[in-house]
Amino acid sequence: MNHNAAMKLSGLLLRQVGRGALSTSTFRAFATEGSRHPGGGLAWLGAPMAGTRTKATLASPDAKESEKAAVLPSSAVSSDSASKAIVSYWGIAPPKVTKEDGSAWKWNCFRPWEAYTADVSIEVEKHHAPKTFMDKFAYYTVQTLKIPVGLLFQRRHMCHAMLLETVAAVPGMVGGMLLHCKSLRRFEHSGGWIKALLEEAENERMHLMTFIEVARPKWYERALVFAVQGVFVNAYFLAYVISPKLAHRIVGYLEEEAVISYTEFLKDLDNGTFENMPAPAIAIDYWRLPPDSTLRDVIVVIRADEAHHRDLNHYASDIQCQGQELKQAPAPIGYH
Structure with a gap:
């Protein structure tokens, strides 16, 4: 990431942190700008997990909207969007997960790659005889x-x-x-x-x-x-x-x-x-x-x-x- 891009992102983030929370547009701008420079930003957040058991699609943010948000000064951000803080522990919007057919994944207690097919062929009547x-x-x-x-x-x-x-x-x-x-x-x-x-x-x-x-x-x-x-x-x-x-x-x-x-x-x-x-x-x-x-x-x-x-x-x-x-x-x- 070059010096000018780093300074631009730093200033944008500091202005938003001063307001108390990162807005969705700011986070997307940071992720998009960082992904354009090797080793920068939070591009890894959108990457799918390795070793997944099923295919899951993570919805990526719109590039044009992110680029536009990156160049706008903080004064241009509407009060309505700034007031809508991201609801998550770290203030970062979770990726949108979808099923293989493209429909939204509704469960937050497990992900598609944690699903599996049970082995019902196991012997259910087995008993360990107590000896000791x-x-x-x-x-x-x-x-x-x-x-x-x-x-x-x-x-x-x-x-x-x-x-x-x-x-x-x-x-x-x-x-x-x-x-x-x-x-x-x-x-x-x-x-x-x-x-x-x-x-x-x-x-x-x-x-x-x-x-x-x-x-x-x-x-x-x-x-x-x-x-x-x-x-x-x-x-x-x-x-x-x-x-x-x-x-x-x-x-x-x-x-x-x-x-x-x-x-x-x-x-x-x-x-x-x-x-x-x-x-x-x-x-x-x-x-x-x-x-x-x-x-x-x-x-x-x-x-x-x-x-x-x-x-x-x-x-x-x-x-x-x-x-x-x-x-x-x-x-x-x-x-x-």
Whole structure:
């Protein structure tokens, strides 16, 4: 970027920062001017992410409008446009993302490249037989915890699923955070386990985002989530610090119960006890389902996700049982 262009952009930015916020036209002018000079501006903001799973188009600003805004003095900017500050954390307008067909992407909780197709061929009835004392402790702990949950929800599958997902999304985040801190303390790699556990947490959260499109929790169910999450986050944190092997085994058995719960959900959908309504749009986009998919199709892919989480956590616990660090056995790739 030459000296004159740099001075022009600096002056433009300083005038706008003095007003308290960057306007849309100013940001576009900065991005456009910078893109005309190698290494300058914020041209990288419009670049698509590398390694995307699906094609996503980022809408670029109009060049003529940007160029015109770049040469206009601050006094020429209308008070109306200057008052419309960009609504984002850093004052920068997010890129417009579109689907492959050109339609607008409406979800801000995930992007097209984070969508995937679930592997529903996984064995859902698999069970890890508890052998050691720690395995039995983990298994009977989960069996004890499911008794009050079963009495509370019985066959109210949607409410049960929402509570289940608010809990199931915790272990991956807690475990990933602790492994992240451990990696920093020891100055060593994690074998991919940090990313695997965080992806598990995100996948579980997307299950919840799907269910709240179908049913809204009542006030006492929200209160129950606060109480359960407050206890479970701290309990699992301590369990993972004391014994990652035990923590992963507990999650493995929790996921086994989740698979059983969704299997019962499917039975009630098949016999007509629960209405098989159309699938939410968020589920169709996230799992790349056909447009005419139903709630049953969504439960099938969610159950497959839970089965993959089950196998991942039992595998992680087995590694710990063999006295190995997680980093010594790379995490499975694409475990979804």
